[in-house]
Amino acid sequence: MNILGIISEYNPFHKGHEYCIKTLKEKYNADYVVVVMSGDYTQRGCPAIFDKHTRCAMALAGGADLVFELPIYYSTGSAEFFAGGAVSILNGLGCIDYLGFGSESDDISSMEKIARILVDEPIEFTTALKENLKSGKSFALARAEALKACSDVDSNILNTPNDILGIEYIKAILLQGSSIKPVSIKRMGAGYHDDSIDDSFASATAIRNLIEAQGKADLSKDDLSSLIPSEALNALFDENEKSTSPVITADDFSTLLHYKLLSEKNNGFEQYLDVTREISDKIISHINDYKDFSSFVSELKTKELTYTRINRALLHILLNITKKNMEMYSPSRTDFVSYARILGFRKDASELMKTIKETATTPVISRLSDAYSQTSYFQMQLLNETISASNIYGLISNNDILEYAKKPVII
DSSP, X not given: XXXXXXXXXXXXXXXXXXXXXXXXXXXXXXXXXXXXEEOSBOTTSSBXXXXXXXXXXXXXXXXXXXXXXXXXXXXXXXXXHXXXXXXXXXXXXXXXXXXXXXXXXXXXXXXXXXXXXXHHOOHHHHHHXXXXXXXXXXXXXXXXXXXXXXXXXXXXXXXXXXXXXXXXXXXXXXXTTOOOEEEEEEXXXXXXXXXXXXXXXXXHHHHHHHHHHHOGGGOOHHHHTTTXXXXXXXXXXXXXXXXXXXXXXXXXXXXXXXXXXXXXXXTOSTTBTTOOHHHHHHHHXXXXXXXXXXXXHHHHOOSSSOHHHHHHHHHHHHHTOBHHHHHHHOSBTTBOOOOEEEEEEOGGGHHHHHHHHHHOOSOEESOGGGHHHHSOHHHHHHHHHHHHHHHHHHHHXXXXXXXXXXXXXXX
8 A cells, every 4th residue: 555645734725736636646656645734824824714624625625535734833833843743743654655745846856965964964054054144144045055055956946935845844754764755746837926816726825815805705616616626616615604704814813913912012022933032022112003913014024034934923922832832842853742633534545544543653633532541741732732723713713613522524
């Protein structure tokens, strides 16, 4: 049996994702596809546009066989935490043969060379990195230039988002001593940040923009039928019928964030993940100008601070995601506290479920009520923080069903 793992956000699931699943499955003769998907919040520091169970249903309708949730500290963390946390789940299942992803270059060899440098940290790399950071460059730019200085690979790989994430996946596999083999296919259609909807493989960014522009009350299958696979689109609308507020944006959290900032401004915000002294001071000095989540991000933006970094910082403050707890969940580059919570599965994946039950070395959670007897202290704490964050999402989306009452999606 060949089992393909995929790490994703599916925010939302679209035709490019369906293409990726089908192509990787065929290319590597995979019998099943196991997905580790971000829950209700994403790596760019924003709530997902649809809740995790809706997006899980779309993924299952689009070709996935089993979907696990990526815990909140990893789904909203930097690329290193995002990749490391997800790989730890796949590795803990004990039966994943491949980790597949789409990339701009489809150059696994070059990505592996770069990942190896990041793992080994040779002296020429660390020296160049320190010099670049001292000159005032952002960490991402400083690292990219340091890698260019000590590597003969195509430097364009260091400037494309899916290649960068692919490098982090490979680095996580190496650091965790995993036997999972990284594989890729070339990304088709629109680029990661392309906001055009002319292409049938439109980006998730473009699709989110379209959905947000339509408004919560005016979602139409006709507007999305050329962008989202038909079965996934049906799953989306089936799930949305159960929700009074199906489309969620960062600005829906504006009042909650404003309250949190006001209530803690006297103590500062440096205890939260991704919040530096500089960011904390800027928040405090600009708090009287606060109007809503998105405009406050723009207010804090500088040349050195990206929108994504500020988004993540503010979301971590809102959700009480702290540096101290991240140090417990990931005490080193090789160690990640993890568990495998099932969000949904296909009925015809019984053989896959049986295999995972036999091979998994990490707790596989299908019912939250059983989690206490399955998990360690830190695993349970991470699960509880993830549940709390999802309950806040449910509060904003007017979903009165709390996490412990939710069941896995079954197709």
